[in-house]
Amino acid sequence: GDSVTQMEGPVTLSEEAFLTINCTYTATGYPSLFWYVQYPGEGLQLLLKATKADDKGSNKGFEATYRKETTSFHLEKGSVQVSDSAVYFCALIRYGGATNKLIFGTGTLLAVQP
Amino acid sequence: DGGITQSPKYLFRKEGQNVTLSCEQNLNHDAMYWYRQDPGQGLRLIYYSQIVNDFQKGDIAEGYSVSREKKESFPLTVTSAQKNPTAFYLCASSIDTGRNEQFFGPGTRLTVL
Numbered sequence: 006g007d008s009v010t011q012m013e014g015p016v017t018l019s020e021e022a023f024l025t026i027n028c029t030y031t032a033t034g035y036p037s038l039f040w041y042v043q044y045p046g047e048g049l050q051l052l053l054k055a056t057k058a059d060d061k062g063s064n065k066g067f068e069a070t071y072r073k074e075t076t077s078f079h080l081e082k083g084s085v086q087v088s089d090s091a092v093y094f095c096a097l098i099r100y101g102g103a104t105n106k107l108i109f110g111t112g113t114l115l116a117v118q119p
Numbered sequence: 120d121g122g123i124t125q126s127p128k129y130l131f132r133k134e135g136q137n138v139t140l141s142c143e144q145n146l147n148h149d150a151m152y153w154y155r156q157d158p159g160q161g162l163r164l165i166y167y168s169q170i171v172n173d174f175q176k177g178d179i180a181e182g183y184s185v186s187r188e189k190k191e192s193f194p195l196t197v198t199s200a201q202k203n204p205t206a207f208y209l210c211a212s213s214i215d216t217g218r219n220e221q222f223f224g225p226g227t228r229l230t231v232l
Contacts, residue, residue: 009161039220041223046226047225047226048123048125048209048223048224048225048226049162049209049211049223050223051220051221051222054220094161094162098217106164106167106177107152107162107164107211107221109161109162110161111159111160111161112159112160112161
């Protein structure tokens with residue numbers, strides 16, 4: 006079945022460091038891909054999305070490119086801030102069929118130190 | 120402002136009691152969802168509804184029940200049959216059940232004592 010695999014955390018970085026969180030997926034067809042962020046004690050917020058191959062989603066300095074050849078959607082940010090500390094979830098929705106469910110990875114905890 | 124509200128934020132219940140979690144949205148979305156989140160794990164789908172008066176089981180529906188009598192509301196009941204109900208519960212909605220993103224509420228943390 007469809008699945009999403011994320012790098013295990015926690016990822017600990019110093020402020021202004023470069024961030025990469027790896028995400029790969031397995032899906033039939035052509036899924037839409039998402040990154041969600043969850044701050045402590047809160048619900049999930051959509052960070053960015055991409056709906057077809059080679060699309061780049063971007064928001065708040067974060068970017069991710071839909072790579073069909075490597076089935077990946079890695080999240081990157083050039084310079085992280087303490088306020089970016091959160092759990093990041095990669096997810097997909099597979100197009101087609103009666104149940105277009107959102108399938109999540111297990112999440113990656115990012116801790117940014119001043 | 121449009122959004123999804125869940126109440127209460129924290130809920131405590133004794134073992135063996137049923138409890139209902141509220142979810143309301145004013146986004147005019149057709150589809151609504153309930154997820155369960157356990158520490159260190161991703162989200163797992165409990166139930167979803169594509170339209171009023173219709174709902175489908177997700178991956179972990181056992182011990183839960185839902186209703187969808189109004190477009191805006193999708194309450195979740197955690198029954199005494201749910202063996203391990205302590206978790207963080209998240210409600211979400213989307214325009215439809217296609218490829219569109221889902222928007223999440225702030226969550227309810229349920230603790231069964």
